Amino acid sequence: MIDLKKIIDIYPDGKKQAQTLSLETEKLILSMIPEKANYTLIAVGGLGRNEQGIHSDLDLLFLIEDWKYEKEPMEVLRKFWDLDLKLGYSIRTIENVFQHAREDITFFTTIIFTRLLYGNSEFYEKFLEAKKAFFFKNRSFLFTSIYPELKKLSYIEKDRTILFNQPQLKNGFAGLRGFQTVKWFLEIYPEYRELEQTDSYQKAAQSYYFLWAVRDLASFLTERSISQLQIEILEKLVVYFGFKKLFEAEEFLMKIFHSFSHIYDLLLLLKEKMEKDLPMKKNLFSFFKRKKEDTQITVVNNKVFLKEESVENYLQAVLYAVRTDFELSESLIKKAQLFFSEPISLNPAEKEIFKDFFQLESKLYPAFYYLHIMNFLSAYFPEYKKMIYRPQLDFYHSFSLGQHSIITLKQISSLYQKEHPFFSKILRELSFEEKETLIYALLLHDIGKIMEGNHIHNNQAIIDSILSPLPLSLSQKKDIAFLVIQHLVMANTCQRKDINRIKTILGFASEVHSPKLLKLLLILTIADIQAVSDNKLSSFMESSLFSLYLKTNVILSGKQEEQGLFEEERRQIEDAVSKDFPDKKEKIMALFPEEYFIEIDNQEIKKDIQIIETxxxxxxxxxxxxxxxxxxxxxxxxxxxxxxxxxxxxxxxxxxxxxxxxxxxxxxxxxxxxxxxxxxxxxxxxxxxxxxxxxxxxxxxxxxxxxxxxxxxxxxxxxxxxxxxxxxxxxxxxxxxxxxxxxxxxxxxxxxxxxxxxxxxxxxxxxxxxxxxxxxxxxxxxxxxxxxxxxxxxxxxxxxxxxxxxxxxxxxxxxxxx
Known part of the structure; x- marks a missing residue:
């Protein structure tokens, strides 16, 4: 049998692993085939590409000249099965091969790359001639199968597609299958082979073989073919590589994310070249609009294009797109990513335009998401770039670090759109400076995770240097630093302490210092919690945050003496109980502890009383x-x-x-x-x-x-x-x-x-x-x-x-x- 461990140890490079395993597999196959047989054995699929994966199926095609030889390959197949080899095989005549390929795109792609393993070389040449004629005549089948999938890809959706903490190595479009799709296409459409000379192709090829090596190792360690890098598989890789710290495992997963990114970029480039060759449709330019005669912005088919590149023009283009519900064009985003590849500082005119972003309310998230994918935020504060592809392997956050940070703004947009009886009111009443402070704090609240160690301590160590060059007042920088360093304190107080005790409220108030920071911390906490998995805040946490805010605000605003902190709340509770249970008020108030009325709403109280009485x-x-x-x-x-x-x-x-x-x-x-x-x-x-x-x-x-x-x-x-x-x-x-x-x-x-x-x-x-x-x-x-x-x-x-x-x-x- 093949020594898989030896192959992995000697050849860490994925390409060499694939070629070596293909060669060793070929030797194994040939050792079991009789000297004379009435079939020609052809390697197809991965083995045909000279890319055999560990524990992957052996893709074989038994080519026969006549159906009377159909049962002959079964003898050697039984030998393969006795060795527990996984087979993907078919037994066909030349005519039947291409008849089936016309009907099944999976089989079509399987026979694109083939190699003769055993049999009549003249018969194999006859097969190759028939294959060449078939692909020339039917290659549009591949085009029409691939293009609808490529059409769904976009720079806007890239991060949302590839950044998952349990990545799809094989079948995801940014994984191994994505690069294989490009290779199939270039083989059938050789006029596109200039793509192989591009920087995008070279990066994608390197990424492909890195992912191949990761998948091979994962398959070897688990003794089965791996498609997705699930938690228990990632754990085995961590042990194998000897990672002692979570940070090291995250660095490893970041390399995988970057590899996905390179393959995704190549697919976008292929999509762009394919679209240039599509026949022109009559309604392609059904809508054309120039925003103003003196502007650099044009709109074609509801997509925004930019004539001349500058920071000011890009900012204006984003503002125009989100305000008019148009989309930024793919070409604009692609150019912006190159334009913002280096750090920038804003001039006075650009600063004024950027200020408009902080007042977008319900359009806040789409606007900043554009800035996120255009690399503007990475250029504006370079530390942000280190967040984008960093995973969060705490099994709490569903998103990568960069995605989580930007999704907090989605929660703010949602608060503007969906009226919340209390939180939305607070948000709308914030001054411009307070909104600006809040948004900066949300974008940077987890910045310390780009470094090893406790991220709160890291926040404290680096936040001042990050804020220093930004066009903000000293008081704003101080408030943002406080929010970034203390962004967990409100949630921790609700989760860990009894917020119905006066000492808890006084302790929390002493940490927050002012009603302004309390408001900002409340909204930041809500957005942070909801952005963990893009879910609604639990009713329990919502009521706890609401109660903690009200009680703390009483102290910080000086509206009430400390000893009277709960008197107003208790009076409101008693009024509500009197209204719903006029004959039982005293009995009910005496039966339950005071915090019960604070934490449980009136409808639930009614149900509870019915349970108690029944x-x-x-x-x-x-x-x-x-x-x-x-x-x-x-x-x-x-x-x-x-x-x-x-x-x-x-x-x-x-x-x-x-x-x-x-x-x-x-x-x-x-x-x-x-x-x-x-x-x-x-x-x-x-x-x-x-x-x-x-x-x-x-x-x-x-x-x-x-x-x-x-x-x-x-x-x-x-x-x-x-x-x-x-x-x-x-x-x-x-x-x-x-x-x-x-x-x-x-x-x-x-x-x-x-x-x-x-x-x-x-x-x-x-x-x-x-x-x-x-x-x-x-x-x-x-x-x-x-x-x-x-x-x-x-x-x-x-x-x-x-x-x-x-x-x-x-x-x-x-x-x-x-």
């Missing part, structure tokens, strides 16, 4: 977008939360958020927001809901939590996908008042971790008063307010923290998270 124990299940919302109502008892959590885990439900309320009547009302790990639970019917209620209630009553370890170990994919990311465990435990402690834990998430934490608290005689559970990507942020069951017990805080730390480390080892 049932002794109940579980309500509702679908909200892609998650399931559970309400658990029942009698409070020691270790109840750990039993409930065990019920969720055993039923393939991963808890993302929770709100835990202890009522004055000795009952609990707990909200859980869960991600279903099984497909049939993502939109459960009434029967599935009934079974879930039964199983969770059974878990609570029978305490089936001993099954957790066995169950969680079976979730192999969850454990393995986290290995790339080193997430530090942090534990905070402090005494708030007599026999009341605050416990905060941030650590790597995995199935059942909440159960193990709550069970630990139960076993150590702690009673959970309140819990705030939050999961972001692969990290948990869990906060608990706990009391000791024995109020006279002397709590050793350091000892509890050490035990918890040991518990989590032990769990990591058990789940193979090393």
């Amino acid at each position: 049932y002794d124990s109940y579980i309500d299940i509702q679908k909200e977008q892609d998650i399931l919302k559970f309400k658990y109502y029942g009698k409070d008892e020691k270790g109840l939360l750990s039993k409930i959590v065990a019920g969720f885990t055993l039923n393939h439900l991963n808890i993302l958020d929770s709100k835990v309320y202890t009522l004055s009547n000795g009952m609990v009302l707990d909200y859980f927001y869960c991600n279903p790990l099984l497909e049939n639970l993502k939109d459960p019917g009434e029967e599935e809901k009934k079974n879930l209620r039964k199983q969770i209630l059974t878990s609570v009553s029978e305490n089936k939590s001993h099954n957790i370890q066995l169950f969680a170990n079976k979730l192999y994919y969850w454990a393995k996908k986290a290995n790339l990311v080193e997430i530090e465990t942090l534990i905070e435990l402090r005494k708030i008042e007599e026999n009341l402690y605050y416990l905060f834990i941030t650590a790597r998430d995995f199935p059942g971790i909440l159960y193990f934490i709550t069970d630990f608290l139960k076993e150590n005689s702690f009673y959970i008063i309140k819990a705030k559970i939050n999961t972001v990507g692969l990290r948990i942020y869990d906060a608990f307010y706990i009391r000791s069951i024995d109020s006279s017990q002397n709590i050793n805080e350091e000892e509890i923290k050490e035990k918890l730390d040991f518990l989590i480390k032990d769990l990591k080892n058990k789940f193979e998270l090393k």
Whole structure:
């Protein structure tokens, strides 16, 4: 058999790997063919191109002169199958080959490159002559098959197409298949071969063989043919290359993104040349408009063109395009990318035009996206260029670093377009200078990730030098620096702390300093969170941010004394309860803790009261977008939360958020927001809901939590996908008042971790008063307010923290998270 490891070790270059494996494969094939056979064996597909991939199919064509020899190749095919070789084969006459090629574009492309492996050379020459005549007569079949796909490609969509953290190496149009498409086309249309002399082709060829080597190695390590670089495959590559840090893995993935970019650029160039040869259509110039007699801008077919290049003209072209809902032409974008390949500084006239961009409101995102793909932003602050192709392997962000940053502006445009009762109002009331400050901060808030290490510390180290040459006032630069350095503080406060405690609000207010920065930080936080995966803000986080903003603003604006911070909010709550429940106001206000009314809206309160008045124990299940919302109502008892959590885990439900309320009547009302790990639970019917209620209630009553370890170990994919990311465990435990402690834990998430934490608290005689559970990507942020069951017990805080730390480390080892 072929020594694949030897080929990889000796030939790191993808081209040499492909050629060597093709040669070794050819030797293997010939060693199994009898001396005399009534067929001619031809290498097609990858083997025909002399590019055999590791664990890829062997593409073979058995050419026979007469159908009476059809069964003869089966003898050698059985030998191949005995060796577990993957085959893509066909047995055909010459006439049948081209009859099938007329009908199937995949087979058509498979026979473009062929090589004789065995048989009658004269018969093979006859095949080649027939192939040459066939392709000359039918080559338009390839043109009409390729062009519709190429037509979809554009400079505008390039980044959105290629920048995925689990890239498609083989079949994506910017991957191996893209370059192979160009090679097919040039073989059938030799008049386009001047393309091979271009810089774009040379870069794409180098990228192609780099991607080939990556795919070969991935296929070797996984012992199967790889098309997509999924998380577990990337992990194997990281181990193979000996990367010790996430930053190194991201650098490696950046090379893949750049390779995609070169192949995509070549496809765009081919598209451009193909379009020049398309027959002219009568309505091609159905719309032609010159903006003004003295302008450099023209519009053809709703696409904006530029006559003369300059920074001012490019900025004007973008403004004109977004204001009129036209598109920038491909040629304009392509020229702009070259024009802005070097750093720039704006003259006074250009600065004035650039200021118009910050007032575009709903058109803000398309305008800055054009600046992004034209390389203007990279030329304006060169550090931005390092963000564009950098992946974010934290399994939290869906987009690359550059894409995430620019998509934050999409969220701002959305706030202008879709009226939000509170956040949109704040945004619209910002002054021009505040809007400008906000947009700069959004574009640069993750700039520290271009360097190794903690990106907040990096932000602090480099932001002043980035802002220094920009045409901004000193106060603006100071505010942008604050927002960039502190962009996580508002989200972290909501996720990690009790925002209903006066000390939390006072601490947060002392970090923010002013009502102006509070407003900007609020909008920045909303845009940043939503740009993680281009999704809507969760209702839980939205209400938390809203409440934190209101309370902090009261202090920073000096509208109210600190001790009266919650009086107005409580009065509004009481008015709402009186309106909806006039006869039960006092009873209801006494039953629930105050934060319940702050965090839960009136419609949900009505439903909760109906549950309380109807049932002794109940579980309500509702679908909200892609998650399931559970309400658990029942009698409070020691270790109840750990039993409930065990019920969720055993039923393939991963808890993302929770709100835990202890009522004055000795009952609990707990909200859980869960991600279903099984497909049939993502939109459960009434029967599935009934079974879930039964199983969770059974878990609570029978305490089936001993099954957790066995169950969680079976979730192999969850454990393995986290290995790339080193997430530090942090534990905070402090005494708030007599026999009341605050416990905060941030650590790597995995199935059942909440159960193990709550069970630990139960076993150590702690009673959970309140819990705030939050999961972001692969990290948990869990906060608990706990009391000791024995109020006279002397709590050793350091000892509890050490035990918890040991518990989590032990769990990591058990789940193979090393």
